[in-house]
Amino acid sequence: MITRGANAEADSIAARHDTPKHTPSWLRRALPDTGPQRALVMSSFVNRIGTGMFLATSALYFTVIVGIPARQVGTGLSIAGLAALLGSVPAGTLADRVGPRTVQLVTLAVQTVTMALFVVVHSWWAFTVVAALDYVADAANNAARGALIGRIGGERPGLFRAKLRTFVSVGVVAGTLLAAVAIQIGTRGAYVTVILVNAVSYVVCALLLLRVPNFGALPKPAGTRRFAALADRPYAAFAALNGLINLQAVVVTLVIPLWIASRTQIPHWAAAAVFGLNFLVGTALMQPVGRRIKTTEQGGKAMRVAGLAIAVGCAVLAGSNSGPRWSETLVLFVGAAVLCAAGVWVTAAGFSLSFELAPAHAQGQYQGVTLLGLDAAGAVGPALLTALVLGLGAPGWVVLGLGFAAAGLMGPAVTRWAERTRPTVVSVGDAAPEPA
Known part of the structure; x- marks a missing residue:
């Protein structure tokens, strides 16, 4: 588990920039x-x-x-x-x-x-x-x-x-x-x-x-390897799993628009509406969901919830190419709304776990591994997802949903494995920043 101490200079900067008390409570949050x-x-x-x-x-x-x-x-x-x-x-x-x-x-x-x-x-x-x-x-x-x-x-x-x-x-x-x-x-x-x-x-x-402090390096524990993050198998498993579940974004931004255009009678303006829905849901829920994920255990459970929710959304979308246009459109938006909400849990869980599971002295290297997992999934995911859904139709949505559910169910186990191999306590805030 990672704990973060206070930095004197950072605290003094923060004290000069506190939010005025007359600021509305929602804006302060x-x-x-x-x-x-x-x-x-x-x-x-x-x-x-x-x-x-x-x-x-x-x-x-x-x-x-x-x-x-x-x-x-x-x-x-x-x-x-x-x-x-x-x-x-x-x-x-x-x-x-x-x-x-x-x-x-x-x-x-x-x-x-x-x-x-x-x-x-x-x-x-x-x-x-x-x-x-x-x-x-x-x-x-x-x-x-x-x-x-x-x-x-x-x-x-x-x-x-x-x-x-x-x-x-x-x-x-x-x-x-x-x-x-x-x-x-x-x-x-x-x-x-x-x-x-x-x-x-x-x-x-x-x-x-330039207004952000120029933090120096934190001391490395003795015997630390140069690219330890690449050899950290539990964290690599988390990064790969995180990349897979984050393909939810590809479903919303790519697969659904292509599905609308090629497999349904739904008007094409619905694709733009799904983009807008994704933005509104993300803006409204990101911070409330982020506040609820305080521990690595909660992060693993959030990945499980997200995977199951994506599966439900995919099952709903499987029914969006049958019936009259109005019912297809309604079903599509219900399924898309579930996927957008699940995406918030995916993102919040990934943010929390990527920091909490990384040692303090190597946050940058471990964040790089997280990005590597996201980028690798993003490189191969779009072609595979579109081929699955557009090639099989409604059954493709069901298969896709089962894949996301399986990935989500692995979240708690992978998280527990990674947490067992972390250092007991690591302090992050003790290194004073150089003058900005």
Whole structure:
């Protein structure tokens, strides 16, 4: 079990940034508790606005404006995704040694350059190289950010990460809405403006990140291996299981829209409505669910609840391609709502367990392993899930649900196995940060 002590300098910073007492209670619960936490929230929020703008326009930019065939764009992104698998664990290890903020600042500088280079990309090979560099930098940034969250998250970094998730989700939606303006204009200049604004967002993100303390390395126990996280079989089992259950997001964002378009009479606007439903459910439930998961035992049980709930949602969706259009639509939204709610439990459990099961001195490296599990599942999951559901139809949904239920039922056992092999007590907050 991991406990986190108080850091004197961090406490003094927090004391100067407490939420005013006249702030409404619901807003006090939603806002992070300390100045460094709020600085990281603002930094991530700005970054995700730019990310939302780019993600919403990138496919159209590279295919319509640059002229790269859609299939080649997909191939290039697949190569970039495979390259990103190599970045998370080494970057997390480096963050543990030189400080997570330093690694984040370097990766943000790299992403600023790669984003600007997209403006001058005119061939498939150049696109693939730049995308691979960008994906590797993004994976490294996420690993370092996980380590930083572990250092400033207080007694419950998983809860802080849940709060952070709420705000960055709002940022992505805001960016997507702004991107709609560029898509409506449809000119090269409009798309280039979106890309350059995203590049600038990395710079602003880095400047805001300077307000977060520059934590130094924590001492390693004697005999610790360099890449101990990769040899930690119980944690690797958790990371793999977490990656599998998080494929719920692929079901919501990819499988359901394809199911609507190819297997049902449901109007296509329902796909966009499912996206909106997923955002609303996640925003409303993420923090309340995150507060309920306080121990590793609760985290394992939450994975079990999530797996069974996803199975129920899949069973409901199996009935969304029979009957009149109105009943198909109603059944689809009921099943999608169950999946969206289950996704909140999946995410909250993963956040809590990824910190609680990781030793304090190697938070970055272990966060890298968690990301490796997510990315590996994300690399192979979309093709398998779509082939299963679209190929088999309603029986495919049932098989998919049984797979998620089996994964969820393994949650408590894997969690107990990992917890038995953890150090008894590890202190995180004793290393004073260097001056920011």
